[in-house]
Amino acid sequence: MGIRISGMASGMDTEKIIKDLMKTQREPINRLQRNKYTIEWKRDAYREMNTLLADLQNSLKTLRMSSTFSKKVASSENDSVVSATVKGKPELPSYTVQVTKLAEAGTPPVVSELSLSDVQGITLKLHTDKQEDGSYAKTTEVVISATDSAEQIVSKINSSDTGIKASFFNDKLVLTAANEKDFKVETPNKAVASQSSPAKAAEFTINGVPYEAKSNTFTFDGIEFNLKQVTSTPVVIRTKTDDEAIFNTVKDFVDKYNAIIETINKKISEPKYKSYKPLLDEEKEALPEKTAEKMDAMAKSGILLRDPILTSGLTEMRRALSTSLQVTGVNTAFDTLSEIGIGGPPSGKFAYQENGKLYINEDKLREAIRNNGDDVLKLFTNYSSSNDPATKYKESGVAERLYSELNKIMDKVTKEAGSSGSVYDDSSLAKKLKQTDEDIQRWEDRLKIIEDRYWKQFTAMEKAMSKAQSQGSWFAQMLGQQ
Incomplete structure (x- = not known):
């Protein structure tokens, strides 16, 4: 230039x-x-x-x-005993279910017999890894001072790397095995072994064939059954489209x-308005915003007429x-x-x-x-x-x-x-x-x-x-x- x-x-x-x-x-x-x-x-x-x-x-x-x-839908003739929901592709038009025993959840190993006073100012021994002969392969000591609060005691036990978790409930120290294995707690005055109960399977028959299930809710042939009561009278589950x-x-x-x-x-x-042309940038700037939008809309109309x-x-x-x-x-x-x-x-x-x-x-x-x-x-x-x-x-x-x-x-x-x-x-x-x-x-x-x-x-x-x-x-x- x-x-x-x-x-x-x-x-x-x-x-x-x-x-x-x-x-x-x-x-x-x-x-x-x-x-x-x-x-x-x-x-x-x-x-x-x-x-x-x-x-x-x-x-x-x-x-x-x-x-x-x-798609199928299932209906029970007695929902209070057995209910059913289609989850897959059931093959049969009906299923006769008789409930002999309901499943019961087991409880993990737990100790709940120690009070706050039982564990203050002592060395708490936690015995874990129970062997077949009843002995324990591992012992962990947790030192608890006489001035430790309930929260401090819980924190010490939970950080002990034993797989045992602690909490206080109704002034009692509750110890539970997170790995669901038996353990024993020993104080200078007493030794307490954990207590647990095994889970019980549900027992039932479907179309005369006996079955067991870990839970009262299970899936069989594309149908989710929910057992609610033991009954001597079979319940019919029907499927239909x-x-x-x-x-x-x-x-x-x-x-x-x-x-x-x-x-x-x-x-x-859409009608086409030939007198309206697309606005250039400088033309838009010279017009009120709504006016420019309206004019552009008119110019766009009929673009695919x-x-x-x-x-x-x-x-x-x-x-x-x-x-x-x-x-x-x-x-x-x-x-x-x-x-x-x-x-x-x-x-x-x-x-x-x-x-x-x-x-x-x-x-x-x-x-x-x-x-x-x-x-x-x-x-x-x-x-x-x-x-x-x-x-x-x-x-x-x-x-x-x-x-x-x-x-x-x-x-x-x-x-x-x-x-x-x-x-x-x-x-x-x-x-x-x-x-x-x-x-x-x-x-x-x-x-x-x-x-x-x-x-x-x-x-x-x-x-x-x-x-x-x-x-x-x-x-x-x-x-x-x-």
Whole structure:
């Protein structure tokens, strides 16, 4: 950058004049910058739609699994004796349980016969590691002074590294073996051996076969049993398909599907306001914040209007849900969602106004789950191993089919807009952004040259005027001397 002379001779505000001239020259960059904002908005809008589609696909994972439609619930004919909860996959429809004996927890070795006065001012001997012959292999001495408080005595014993823990309760020193091994406490006046009781196992029969368990709560064949009382009368535990859980899983999916396609439909039908353009930074700064936000919102509106990827994607999603399951062994009375109570708008509504929204006939759906559970399972989860795309499509359950279609839609969106979590972005919009940035940089370089040229021209003019003024002053002085 050369020397810049600003209005010294002419009196003009050269800097402002050049700045104004450059505003016109910057218009191509402004157009590129607005275009960049538009591309970024479209990319972000696409990614937002992909997040919704991924959320919908994630909700399909449970509907694709046969275990979702095989959930069981257990009920006891006498909960006060034995209760049961399904934790896995029970194989039998019922279990007859008779409780002979309840489990009892054992107590660890404990000594609780010593008072505070028994242990003050003595050396306490703790005998541990009891041998088979009744002797103890290790003796640890704990010196307790006559002035030690209960807290100090407890601290000395607990830090003795014997595995024996102490506490005071009702003025008695209570010693417990943390390792649950017998021990003995010896004072100058007495020796006290620890007392313990072994745990007792629960004894019971299931379907006539005797069993034992360490706890009154145990799992058998995918069912968690909780024994509560001994009884001479057997209690029957029955299992059945958890119809309500299946119904709720299906309903939750339909609700999510409706919410997501409503959001996408709104996005692709947003009005476009062509008179509103993205605001440049300097334009935002010149406006009140709320006004700038409103104008940007108007400029963003319709960014995905009638978008072909999303529009065709919604069509394919509706087709995936409405096409009948066509495979050997399928019950043709339950080969479509509409036949189990999931379909389009009820009579009186116009389907085109609903944009693919699903409605549930709850009574019909519950009845299908209750009476034709295997058919409902197949309708949602059937998997086709065919390599022919057309055959695979027809033979796939609706959940499997929709899951696959969502993959295709999301792949198209990702190819167009990339993924926010991806390190390398080779999407179409990423390439456009890169090209736009390069174009902006080229224009910036060009404008720098133009601005330098303006300054050179004005500087040359100032120098010429300054020289002319100097010569005029010299002539005036010469004439004055004559």
